Amino acid sequence: MRRGVRTALAATTLLVLAACGADDEPTAEQTSTPTPTESETPIETSGPLDWQPTGRSPDARVVVGERWTAIAGESDLRFESNAGDADDVVLPDDSGGSVDAVLLDGDSAVVSYGFGGETTSGLGYRVDLTTSEQTEIVTPEPANGGDWARLGDSVHYPGLGEGGVACLATLSVADGNGEDGWCPSGRVGIAELEANEDGVAVMLFDYASRVSCRTLALLDQSGIPQPVDGPAECTGWDIAATSTGIVWSEVTKPKRQEVAQFHARTDSGTEDLGQGSTGTLTSCGGDTFFVSDPATRTDPARLMRWDGAELSVAYESTSRGNAFLGRPECADGILTISSFGEDGDEQVSAHVG
Numbered sequence: 062m063r064r065g066v067r068t069a070l071a072a073t074t075l076l077v078l079a080a081c082g083a084d085d086e087p088t089a090e091q092t093s094t095p096t097p098t099e100s101e102t103p104i105e106t107s108g109p110l111d112w113q114p115t116g117r118s119p120d121a122r123v124v125v126g127e128r129w130t131a132i133a134g135e136s137d138l139r140f141e142s143n144a145g146d147a148d149d150v151v152l153p154d155d156s157g158g159s160v161d162a163v164l165l166d167g168d169s170a171v172v173s174y175g176f177g178g179e180t181t182s183g184l185g186y187r188v189d190l191t192t193s194e195q196t197e198i199v200t201p202e203p204a205n206g207g208d209w210a211r212l213g214d215s216v217h218y219p220g221l222g223e224g225g226v227a228c229l230a231t232l233s234v235a236d237g238n239g240e241d242g243w244c245p246s247g248r249v250g251i252a253e254l255e256a257n258e259d260g261v262a263v264m265l266f267d268y269a270s271r272v273s274c275r276t277l278a279l280l281d282q283s284g285i286p287q288p289v290d291g292p293a294e295c296t297g298w299d300i301a302a303t304s305t306g307i308v309w310s311e312v313t314k315p316k317r318q319e320v321a322q323f324h325a326r327t328d329s330g331t332e333d334l335g336q337g338s339t340g341t342l343t344s345c346g347g348d349t350f351f352v353s354d355p356a357t358r359t360d361p362a363r364l365m366r367w368d369g370a371e372l373s374v375a376y377e378s379t380s381r382g383n384a385f386l387g388r389p390e391c392a393d394g395i396l397t398i399s400s401f402g403e404d405g406d407e408q409v410s411a412h413v414g
Contacts, residue, residue, distance in 0.1 A: 110375055110396070110411035119387075119399040119406040126165040126392035129190055133160050138172060140165075140190055150193045156184055164211035165392035169234050171198075171216050175206040181225045185209075185218070187234055200239045201230035210256035217261055217280075219251045227251045229263070229284060242284045253299055257344035260302030273315055279307070291326045299323075299342035301349050305369040308349045310339060323351055325367055334372050337365065345391035346413025350375060352389070358382035364389060364398060380404040 115130070117123045122133035125143075132139045138160055140150040154160075158174035161183075168191045174184040183203035187196045201220035204227045209218040211234070220230030220241060228244035229251065245265070253264040261280040274295035278286035279302055289300070292309050298321050299310040305328055310321035323334040323342075334351075341352040353363045362384040364376035378384040380402020387399035397410040 110413065112376060112409040112411045115397065115408045115410050117408055119401060119408040121408070122160070122163075123397055123399075123408060124163050124165050124390045124392050125395050125397045125410040126167075127395065128168060128393075129165060129170075131163045131165055131170065131392075133163065138163065140170065140188070147191070148193070150188065150190050152186065152188070152195060158184060161206065162209040164209060164216065166211060166213065166234070167393065171209065171211060171232075171234060173203060173209050173218065180205045182221055183207075183219075187232075187237060196237060198232060198237070198239070201228070201232075201241050203230075204228075207251055208254040210254040210261065212256040212258065212261070215256070217254055217256055219254075229280070229286070231284065243280075243286060253340070253342075255299075255301045255342065255344055257302060258347070259304050262300040262302050262307070264298060264300060277307075277309055291324065291331060298339045299351070301342050301344050303349055303367070303369055304347070308334070308342060308351075308367055310337060310342065310351070312339065320354075323365075325349075325369075325372075327369065332372070334365065334367060341386075341388045343389040343391055343396075345389070345396045346394040348413060350389050350396065352386045354385055355382050362386045362400065362402070376400075376409070378402050379407070 115123055115125055124131040128143055129140045130143055136154050138152040156174045158176040161175040162173040164171040170188040170190060172186045183205040185198035185203045204219040204221040207219035209216060214234050216232045216234060218230055219227040222228035222244045226244055227250060229242040230239060231242055232239040248268055250266045250268045251263060255262045263278055263286055265276045265278060265286060275297050276288050277292045277297035277300040278288050281287050289307055291307060293311050296311040297309055298312050301308050306326035308325045310323045312318050312321045319339055321337060321339045323337045325332045325334055337351040337353045343350045349367045351365050353365050355362055359381050361381055362378040363374050364386060366373045366375040376398060378400045384402030390397045394413050395410055396413050399408040400406060
């Protein structure tokens with residue numbers, strides 16, 4: 062889980078270790094191929110999700126799962142039983158950092174913390190919600206910042222390699238066994254990790270260069286990032302694997318990294334999914350979602366849904382114009398989202414599929 066209120070998304074989604082003299086714009090070596098011819102995808106409105114209020118303040122950071130709900134407050138991170146048949150599990154906020162991710166799955170969770178300044182080391186815990194046992198993730202050592210992704214028992218995250226280099230690490234949630242993975246040869250950052258049943262996706266950027274360039278990749282069976290066909294050179298940001306290909310975003314205006322054009326690649330070609338917000342692409346229940354802010358003063362903020370064949374509106378804000386949505390969060394196939402605007406704020410969740 063990442064923070065629900067999207068403030069300066071472009072500045073917070075990138076992993077930069079020990080400051081490293083990084084510029085405002087992330088960069089990476091680019092080896093992907095040009096974008097195929099695209100067709101505009103009609104937007105469907107059928108099959109809306111059954112959204113239900115979470116009962117929490119929209120300002121609260123919440124992830125709703127099948128058995129547990131995670132609530133990140135100012136002083137702690139709390140897991141509450143949805144059935145009310147178990148005691149709360151509380152992680153006090155005494156790490157000195159801020160919660161970067163809450164990855165909830167069944168009766169277990171993985172939590173990561175990030176720290177500002179020139180710190181290179183991060184912090185992570187495995188949490189058994191049935192016993193309240195909290196175990197620090199030591200090997201591989203988490204790097205400071207960056208995105209974490211979980212699929213079942215496997216967690217993918219930026220580990221701290223030799224010389225402060227960020228490497229791709231994996232961890233078994235059940236037994237805590239971790240493995241060092243791919244380490245870049247240069248000063249390459251790791252961001253936008255997204256894992257689902259169709260693959261693990263990542264954005265790589267070279268933060269030692271002054272030329273803005275990013276590479277979107279999927280991990281192969283050996284855990285090595287392989288650049289994908291589709292994204293235009295250097296402009297990619299979000300990426301997720303799908304059953305029919307990939308969904309990705311491209312930033313067309315470097316000075317507006319919070320806005321991107323989303324696309325989907327399928328067996329029949331490439332579809333244009335329209336404009337959306339970087340850092341919001343989320344896999345859930347076999348589908349892919351992203352946030353689209355109002356284009357005019359009369360438009361709502363929308364949560365868009367791509368099911369591999371059709372693009373649809375999964376959620377619309379009550380407010381028009383001055384409205385926005387937080388980044389969607391998924392646990393156990395349940396999507397949670399917060400909506401903010403002049404006509405009222407709300408936080409809702411829904412089962413996907």
